[in-house]
Amino acid sequence: MGVFWSRGYHATALPDLLRATKLSRGSLYAAFGDKHSLFLRALDRYIADALTRMDVELASRREPVDGLRAFLAGYVDRTSGAKGRRGCLLVATAMELAGQDADVERRIASFFEAMKARVADALSRAKAAGKLADGVEPASAAGILVCFVEGLRVVGKTAPTRSKSQATADALLDRFIR
């Protein structure tokens, strides 16, 4: 997964994969079939990791606003400095392959939906608790947050400072909460 993450699909050559997996050519093909299948596996793992992370951050036992803070803080962390420059396998894949690879596109689309659903759920709970500012609708606010964090990943490729990203994220959340 790491090597696709760092370099993207096309730029990752077989030798890179062999070095990363410490497998021989034969074993790799026996285990995964081909490069494309291996990539899909890596992408699935990346998506699963991201979703379980969100499930922890936005867990329903927790204060929803705290959960959203943690969720945003996580993105700020991953889009700052060296981590930010490494980028995001999901966003890179969306831009590189989503238009031409149906397998990939399905996964990307369903990930965004799943993410939005989780954020919307947290926002709904916040609203029920009276923590949302007037006129904030969970569904559209979730759409905003999803776009925002994915945009953070893009802008983070050119490494803005962590403090600026954090301030931006704080400013956005401030528009939503009471």
Next chain:
Amino acid sequence: MGVFWSRGYHATALPDLLRATKLSRGSLYAAFGDKHSLFLRALDRYIADALTRMDVELASRREPVDGLRAFLAGYVDRTSGAKGRRGCLLVATAMELAGQDADVERRIASFFEAMKARVADALSRAKAAGKLADGVEPASAAGILVCFVEGLRVVGKTAPTRSKSQATADALLDRFIR
């Protein structure tokens, strides 16, 4: 430019370039040097186009809030349906090359800065005209908007409906204006 835009740098092969430019191999190399230089030219043109478009949309003679509306509407348009699935040369390049190509990284970084400056300027004018909601700071709001529209481009790769994107953008701007 078009072919890099649709396919990305690595996935664009010489034959694609020849077909697109209607040049022979020899002429292309005589005119542009190599693939990388040609790509840089395409990227520069894409950036210049985007910047002048923003200069029109956010022109200072215009009502700043209307300008911001037009700016967002443009992004909604370009991230919906077929246009959305085509993606964005800038974002795709940021994810594919920014980490490994200094020439590219400089261009991407300076584009984001220029974009943010233009949006911040429009927000400042709006604030001076008393059109901004309480507590909205032009600088950080500009950071939010930049991330948001770039996120739109990412999410737009899996073609959400235009009306949903428009509603999301409206909801965001509503949080800023009075």
Next chain:
DNA sequence: GGAATTAAAGACCATTTGGTCTATATATCG
């Protein structure tokens, strides 16, 4: 210990990559 299974190493393959170069055709200009 010796037979059988598994995995590693890397030779090998056709195709494609970015890039160069020569021969031919097409204009241009006097």
Next chain:
DNA sequence: CGATATATAGACCAAATGGTCTTTAATTCC
């Protein structure tokens, strides 16, 4: 027209691509 500059088509190149296959080494099992 005839000489010269220009651009075309495409042969050609070395290197790298994804993928297969054989040979050798290591492990497992009885």
